[in-house]
Amino acid sequence: MKAFGVSALCVLLVLSVTASVVARPTGAKPPVAKNAAVPKGIQWVIVTKDADTDNPSTKLSLSINGKATLLATLRETFNVLEKADYAGNKIPKSAVTAVKGWWAGQGHTFYVSKVGSAYKVYRRADYEESGPEKFKLFKTLKG
Numbered sequence: 001m002k003a004f005g006v007s008a009l010c011v012l013l014v015l016s017v018t019a020s021v022v023a024r025p026t027g028a029k030p031p032v033a034k035n036a037a038v039p040k041g042i043q044w045v046i047v048t049k050d051a052d053t054d055n056p057s058t059k060l061s062l063s064i065n066g067k068a069t070l071l072a073t074l075r076e077t078f079n080v081l082e083k084a085d086y087a088g089n090k091i092p093k094s095a096v097t098a099v100k101g102w103w104a105g106q107g108h109t110f111y112v113s114k115v116g117s118a119y120k121v122y123r124r125a126d127y128e129e130s131g132p133e134k135f136k137l138f139k140t141l142k143g
Helices: 002-020
Strands: 042-049 057-064 067-074 077-080 097-103 106-115 118-127 136-142
Touching (some): 042 077, 042 097, 057 118
Antiparallel strands (some): 057 067, 106 118
């Protein structure tokens, strides 16, 4: 029964991610993920290629006041997390925004905290079998 449940969950995840992918013409600006809880001037820029294949590739950037910084290129698809999902993902309430990526039983979670005029980006790896690792400071960006 557990195998069926995991398989069904994977199918639902793939369907929900595939439905959110928007085709864009070459040269068009990448899609920007918006979340009502994110402070003004902070946006995730998530560009995923081949989301509906066995080999997705996502460039994950964080834009602060219009300046985007590439954080990582990963083999997974990402969604912006709502504040209501922070506790279940062990993200501090003080985080200003967070995203979670997942593909084929593993992924990454990132969150951003504001400290003074800087934004600290934390990252952790997540695994289906062994669970999530601990968050570690990944990058500090100026605001």
